[in-house]
Amino acid sequence: MTGTVAVIGGGLAGITAALRCADAGTRVTLFEGRPRLGGLTHSFKRGDLDVDNGQHVFLRCCTAYLDLIERLGVTGDVTVQRRLAIPVVAPGRAPVVLGRDPLPAPLHLARSLLGYTPLSLAERVRFVRAALAMKRLDVDAAATDAQSFGAWLAAHGQSRRAIDAMWDLVGVATLNARADDASLALAAKVFQTGLLTEASAADIGWSRVPLGRLHGTAGELAMTAAGVEVLTSAKVSAVRPAGTGWLVDRRPFDQVISAVPPDVAARILPPGVLPADGGLRTSPIVNVHVVYDREVLDRPFVAAIDSPAQWIFDRTAASGLTEGQYLAVSLSAAEAFIDVPVATLRTWMLPALEDVLPGTRGAVVRDFFVTRERHATFRPSPGVNRLRPSATTALRGLWLAGAWTATGWPATMEGAVRSGDTAAAGALDLSATGRAATGSAMSTLDGVST
Numbered sequence: 427m428t429g430t431v432a433v434i435g436g437g438l439a440g441i442t443a444a445l446r447c448a449d450a451g452t453r454v455t456l457f458e459g460r461p462r463l464g465g466l467t468h469s470f471k472r473g474d475l476d477v478d479n480g481q482h483v484f485l486r487c488c489t490a491y492l493d494l495i496e497r498l499g500v501t502g503d504v505t506v507q508r509r510l511a512i513p514v515v516a517p518g519r520a521p522v523v524l525g526r527d528p529l530p531a532p533l534h535l536a537r538s539l540l541g542y543t544p545l546s547l548a549e550r551v552r553f554v555r556a557a558l559a560m561k562r563l564d565v566d567a568a569a570t571d572a573q574s575f576g577a578w579l580a581a582h583g584q585s586r587r588a589i590d591a592m593w594d595l596v597g598v599a600t601l602n603a604r605a606d607d608a609s610l611a612l613a614a615k616v617f618q619t620g621l622l623t624e625a626s627a628a629d630i631g632w633s634r635v636p637l638g639r640l641h642g643t644a645g646e647l648a649m650t651a652a653g654v655e656v657l658t659s660a661k662v663s664a665v666r667p668a669g670t671g672w673l674v675d676r677r678p679f680d681q682v683i684s685a686v687p688p689d690v691a692a693r694i695l696p697p698g699v700l701p702a703d704g705g706l707r708t709s710p711i712v713n714v715h716v717v718y719d720r721e722v723l724d725r726p727f728v729a730a731i732d733s734p735a736q737w738i739f740d741r742t743a744a745s746g747l748t749e750g751q752y753l754a755v756s757l758s759a760a761e762a763f764i765d766v767p768v769a770t771l772r773t774w775m776l777p778a779l780e781d782v783l784p785g786t787r788g789a790v791v792r793d794f795f796v797t798r799e800r801h802a803t804f805r806p807s808p809g810v811n812r813l814r815p816s817a818t819t820a821l822r823g824l825w826l827a828g829a830w831t832a833t834g835w836p837a838t839m840e841g842a843v844r845s846g847d848t849a850a851a852g853a854l855d856l857s858a859t860g861r862a863a864t865g866s867a868m869s870t871l872d873g874v875s876t
Contacts, residue, residue: 429857432457432674434662434694435685437465438839439827441645442494442846443683443853448652450854456654457674459661462638463645466799467839469638475745476636479797480713481737481756487619487627488840490847498644506631513728514595516544517781521728526625532557534625544591544731553592556582561622563614565834571811575613576606591731596620599729599737601836602709602758602803612806612836632726635744665695665824672823681856683849685827687801696821705813706830711802712760714775717793719750722785734778750792755779768796803837804830817849823856825849
């Protein structure tokens with residue numbers, strides 16, 4: 427394979443696209459405006475702690491992401507549950523576990539759902555009926571995307587309690603939106619792929635090392651070894667057509683893959699490729715970080731209901747902490763928290779943690795800090811899929827990648843990797859045959875493999 431490709435953006439989509447093109451023999455230059463790679467999955471130092479900006483997990487059904495982890499040579503730095511188990515905690519309640527049995531889907535969840543005591547028996551039965559109805563939804567239909575997930579749930583007999591304590595338990599973390607504010611198509615994608623199709627699909631995985639090492643450091647090493655020219659602190663100001671190719675600022679390339687957020691893409695790409703505002707709104711995520719003087723949580727993570735806390739992760743080993751315990755509390759759909767001062771969040775979250783984790787009572791808080799991603803993901807509102815552009819643009823040799831593009835997935839690491847794969851496949855096909863991959867050749871790359 428010959429030709430030159432510029433990849434703009436060093437997040438998961440850009441790393442994926444650069445490696446795929448380089449592995450096919452293309453000369454690739456990757457531009458990243460920040461001094462580090464990894465995009466939204468990065469780490470920083472706070473004293474001796476390695477801190478992830480946010481808590482990112484994946485599922486066993488995230489096959490494209492797992493392929494990237496293998497390509498980066500870091501499979502030993504992640505762990506995946508042998509079998510799905512989500513400990514659910516709530517104030518004044520004994521913990522319960524949502525998990526699976528060694529049975530085919532959806533029977534694999536039956537025993538766990540029937541024993542889910544935060545819901546009444548009638549609510550549990552209605553949940554099963556709604557889940558079976560959701561399995562039949564066409565997630566690619568525009569009418570499905572136009573519907574509100576919350577409205578669909580209400581129409582299928584789901585009480586507010588069932589939505590809060592069950593559907594949003596999973597949905598908020600994966601969609602970064604509550605059911606009432608989310609597209610039914612994206613919500614159904616999550617539940618169909620993760621819970622209703624393949625028994626092992628929702629087994630949860632996470633990094634055992636800082637994300638900056640898992641993605642950024644490993645990504646740079648892999649790309650350099652593959653011959654990619656990796657340029658960090660290299661902010662691109664303009665991408666313009668030039669003859670049969672492209673100029674990235676003043677450097678000529680045959681093709682360009684833009685793997686930056688939509689607002690940046692709208693600013694640097696030729697007019698008309700995207701709406702000036704990118705066409706998409708964003709949703710924030712806030713992470714609360716607490717370091718205790720002792721162990722207060724005896725498992726890798728828990729999910730909380732009836733609490734301001736949502737998902738709570740033990741990040742002690744990954745952070746390098748050698749004494750005490752470091753917890754990270756992930757707050758998705760965090761509009762209510764994004765502008766709250768740290769001192770106020772402390773007065774809210776420490777008592778909330780005491781309510782759901784009895785071990786924190788009496789423990790000394792050695793450190794408390796907050797990280798915020800104001801524009802963490804695109805907002806998955808009803809009708810959002812019509813605003814998500816495909817990898818192929820109207821301009822020959824210009825491709826789009828990023829979790830916000832039309833992957834069929836919500837804004838997840840899996841969606842980002844799939845977008846990079848799709849953009850690279852188009853660029854490689856154009857380089858090889860002089861035509862862009864379209865139709866079925868492209869759509870196969872967006873299919874789900876579980």
